[in-house]
Amino acid sequence: MAARMENVEEIRNRVILGEFGVTNVHTTDFPGNYPGYDDTWNVEKFQKNFRIDVVHLDENSMEFDMVGIDAAIANAFRRILLAEVPTMATEKVFIYSNTSIVQDEVLAHRLGLIPIKADPHLFEYRNTGKEEGSEIDTIQLQLKIKCSRNPRASKDSSDPRELYLNHMVYSKDIKWVPIGNQADVFADCCIGPVHDDILIAQLRPGQELDIVMHCVKGIGTKVAKVVNSRLDTCSREVLRHSDLKNVVKLGRVRDHFIFTVESTGILPPDVLVTEAIKVLVAKCQRFLNELDSTAME
């Protein structure tokens, strides 16, 4: 579609919402596309137009607007927030005894999904191929629980809460076992699951669980259960009435993004966003170093 004079501003700056589809989605303001416009990358212009407005902030979620940045980079931040911010999560589960009705692998899967409250900055990544963990890269957690009959229950009660002791296994039953010098290093901050009330399994008298878990530092792409936050970049809903559809044209500003970040509790949301931006910088640096090292040869 040829760009007429009055259309040009609209094509450059707006994403048009038609009745049946969305048009003008892709960024077109690259140098050479529009005669008369200088679209080369200009740092001053970017810094002048760019701003961030924090709309809402509490300890688990935040909402902020990012204005003046292109979709490609905003999407990169979104992808990193979802999958590549490092966290600690259970990777290896050693099951010494499991006589519950939940299968070993299902139990291990559930344990891996539990978020662990530990600052990933204080830990190193475990080297691949190294089987034994050491104190700098591993957290050891233990879950040892046995269900028994309650001797003080009345004869004709049928409520499991009264009849049995320890018949629901919650995440608060997971205990941290410090290895090496972790007891001194982490003396003041308690390491364990973020939430205490995650139900892991149900037991009946005579069944027991004796499990040791090793948590390592990982990112979502490698350890798919290590998801730190749920982020939704959505534009605000715009209402449409059928009697106005021929008269009203709806467009969204192309470079205005609303980020909603909700954390699982391990790290506060503003720390998550900061980490995500640093991850993207680190990726660029990695390739720059690679380019420099090959250029030297």
Next chain:
Amino acid sequence: MAGEGEKKAVLEMVQADGADEGCVTFVLHDEDHTLGNSLRYMIMKNADVEFCGYTITHPSESKINFRIQTRGGIPAAEPLRRGLNELSDVCQHVLNTFQVSMCDCSVHNMCLT
């Protein structure tokens, strides 16, 4: 010319024989749309670049083929390096702006709803 010096290659260059240095395909390992699309945007904003695109060869393999064609005989590694530097600067600026607005937020206390 391959990215050597370590056991696992991170960045490789593949060049067709006979073509000049301005048309090169880079193979970036362990990368996906996250870096690919944002880097493509930054490099396309460079006026010396005639073509820039990336493709994920297969979804099971985490590597991308990143192609740059320049006009004027400029070696293709140069817009790549410039794009990486500019992307890094953009992120740094976003980080600074974010931290400033977080400080403003906590000082004024107006967004704690």
